[in-house]
Amino acid sequence: MISFDDVDKSWGPNHVLKKLNFHVKPAEKVSIIGPSGSGKTTILRILMTLENPDEGIVTVDGDELWNVERGRRIRRETTQMKLTRRKIGMVFQQFNLFPHLSAIQNVMEAPIQVLGMSKNEAHERAKGLLDTVGLGEHLDHKPPKLSGGQQQRVAIARAMAMRPKVMLFDEVTSALDPELVGDVLDVIRDLATSTDMTMLLVTHEMRFAEEISDRVVMFDGGVAVEQGPPQKIFQDPDNERTRRFLKAVLEH
Amino acid sequence: MSENFGVIFSSILDGLTTTIWATLGGIALTIVLAFAAGLGMLSRWLAVRWLARIYVEVFRGTSEVVQLFWIFFVLPLLVGFRLVPLFAGILVLGLNHGAYGGEIVRGAVQSVPKAQHEGAIACNFSPAQRMFRVILPQAVVEMMPPFGPDIMVIYGVELAFYLVLAILITIVMRALESAGAKRIGRMPPPRTKFLAKTQGGGV
Numbered sequence: 001m002i003s004f005d006d007v008d009k010s011w012g013p014n015h016v017l018k019k020l021n022f023h024v025k026p027a028e029k030v031s032i033i034g035p036s037g038s039g040k041t042t043i044l045r046i047l048m049t050l051e052n053p054d055e056g057i058v059t060v061d062g063d064e065l066w067n068v069e070r071g072r073r074i075r076r077e078t079t080q081m082k083l084t085r086r087k088i089g090m091v092f093q094q095f096n097l098f099p100h101l102s103a104i105q106n107v108m109e110a111p112i113q114v115l116g117m118s119k120n121e122a123h124e125r126a127k128g129l130l131d132t133v134g135l136g137e138h139l140d141h142k143p144p145k146l147s148g149g150q151q152q153r154v155a156i157a158r159a160m161a162m163r164p165k166v167m168l169f170d171e172v173t174s175a176l177d178p179e180l181v182g183d184v185l186d187v188i189r190d191l192a193t194s195t196d197m198t199m200l201l202v203t204h205e206m207r208f209a210e211e212i213s214d215r216v217v218m219f220d221g222g223v224a225v226e227q228g229p230p231q232k233i234f235q236d237p238d239n240e241r242t243r244r245f246l247k248a249v250l251e252h
Numbered sequence: 253m254s255e256n257f258g259v260i261f262s263s264i265l266d267g268l269t270t271t272i273w274a275t276l277g278g279i280a281l282t283i284v285l286a287f288a289a290g291l292g293m294l295s296r297w298l299a300v301r302w303l304a305r306i307y308v309e310v311f312r313g314t315s316e317v318v319q320l321f322w323i324f325f326v327l328p329l330l331v332g333f334r335l336v337p338l339f340a341g342i343l344v345l346g347l348n349h350g351a352y353g354g355e356i357v358r359g360a361v362q363s364v365p366k367a368q369h370e371g372a373i374a375c376n377f378s379p380a381q382r383m384f385r386v387i388l389p390q391a392v393v394e395m396m397p398p399f400g401p402d403i404m405v406i407y408g409v410e411l412a413f414y415l416v417l418a419i420l421i422t423i424v425m426r427a428l429e430s431a432g433a434k435r436i437g438r439m440p441p442p443r444t445k446f447l448a449k450t451q452g453g454g455v
Contacts, residue, residue, distance in 0.1 A: 050370050077379065086376050096371030099436045100389045110375035113385060144437030162376060 001026040001166060001198045002047065007056030009042055016042050018222040020056070026165075027196040031209035031230070034219030035245060040202040044168040047200070048090045049081065061087050061165060086114070089164030093171040095151045097143040103154045104130060104139040107161045114162070122161075129157035133187050149180030153187055160191070167191070169201040181205070188212070206250060210234050218242045274341045281346025282353055282402075289350060290357020291383070304354065311351035320344045352402055360394035361387055393432035400425035 002024040009017040016039040024030050032040045045051040046058060049065060058065045063084040097106050107126035111117040117125070130136055133153040135146075143151050152172055159167060169188065173181045185208050192199060192212045203209050209216055210230040217227040218239065226239040237243050292304025311319065323344050328334040335343065364387050372382040400421065 048370075048374055050373060082376065082378070085373075088374075090374040092367065092371065092374070094367055096367045096374070098368065098371065098386055098390075100393075109385065110377065113381050114376045114378075142435075142437045158375065 001061055003059050005057045007053045007058060009054050016222050022224060024198055024200065026198055029192050029199045029212055029214050031201045031203055031213040031216045032219055033203065033209060033216060038219040039222045040219050041170055044090065044170050044200060044202055047088055047168060049085050060084050086162065087165040088168065089159035089162055090168040090170065091155050091159050091172050093174050095155045097151055097155055099143050102140045102142055103135060103146065106154055107158045111161050125161055129160050133157050134183065147180060148176045149183050152176065152184045156187055164197065166198045171202050171204065173205060204249065206234065218245065270338060274338055274345065277342035278345030281342060282349040285346055285350025286353025286357050289354025290361060293354065293358045294361060308351045308354045311347050316344060316348045319348055349402060353399065356395050356398045360391040363394050364390045390436055393436055396425060396429040396432055
């Protein structure tokens with residue numbers, strides 16, 4: 001479903017992805033763990049076309065994200081790139097809801113504008129989604145009136161409204177009060193078990209990653225140092241770096 | 253004295269319609285040009301950015317009176333016909349204040365957080381949809397405080413009853429400002445005294 005082939009990305013002197021080769025099968029749920037600055041989020045941002053890779057090829061569902069023209073990869077938005085991007089949805093650490101729109105408008109906007117859906121149909125879909133994330137009572141509230149956990153659940157509904165084949169979750173619980181984390185994780189758990197979406201999660205919730213992932217990838221210094229089934233990674237990691245990282249995050 | 257008063261009053265009234273038309277036309281043209289210039293300066297295309305930048309610098313950098321002089325007296329020598337005075341007035345007001353407004357629009361658009369652009373990209377909006385559905389509705393709220401005084405200046409240049417209208421506009425703009433701020437869920441600016449100074453715009 002997703003493939004990164006020899007993808008390189010630097011921020012000035014900071015080499016965040018080093019010749020990354022990373023592949024995800026359809027319907028696979030993959031968690032990406034690792035210390036800050038190890039390039040985890042960059043992987044998601046490249047997939048969402050928020051960043052350009054410096055080198056290498058990224059494909060989603062068989063289509064290349066960036067076009068090749070006259071032998072050069074071009075970065076600007078082309079029809080082909082937009083169509084590929086439509087297969088992807090993303091939930092951000094800071095929610096990134098549109099503050100001037102109510103919860104339900106946030107969810108309806110993209111289906112109407114991008115998919116050309118009728119208002120009634122979009123409203124039905126949005127209402128259904130907000131019900132499933134437990135916000136059926138707050139349809140007309142503006143994001144600033146909602147708690148962080150509620151906002152994040154609206155953001156998940158917003159991403160789901162486009163029926164993406166691939167969902168990206170970028171540290172979605174990191175900005176939340178601890179007591180609100182549970183509700184958001186419940187929603188994601190439901191999605192993971194009830195849909196065949198391909199899911200990519202960058203997370204610091206190790207127990208959650210262990211529970212829902214098919215595979216866990218440990219990132220450090222721009223490379224995947226170790227990957228495997230969650231039981232293996234969390235109970236008996238081979239790599240020394242993984243062992244140290246898990247020891248540090250799980251022991252407190 | 254009393255008959256004089258009638259004459260004075262009626263000649264003021266005669267001018268009043270022209271003034272109102274010039275003002276309304278000037279404001280309308282200002283808003284159109286301000287958005288065109290402001291968005292132009294943020295365009296992806298270098299040529300458009302340059303065009304907008306040149307327009308803004310020229311009309312911000314020269315005085316309104318000089319512009320009026322050129323449009324009304326010099327332009328006829330170049331193109332062979334003279335504009336109706338009212339249109340010349342509207343044109344200069346619009347061009348001049350549109351250039352200032354362009355900077356306001358540009359600043360307000362740039363003040364919308366990057367996260368909003370990214371959220372809009374993740375929703376698969378096209379660049380135009382991102383601007384008009386997501387960024388501008390939030391940017392307009394930012395434009396209110398600096399635009400208020402600018403529109404007042406148009407009246408100020410023009411109107412004899414400057415003061416009355418200035419107060420009126422101040423009140424209307426304040427109301428719009430706080431309504432706008434509420435719409436995006438921000439605390440409205442604290443209520444000040446009726447005639448207090450408006451917040452200065454960063455023009």
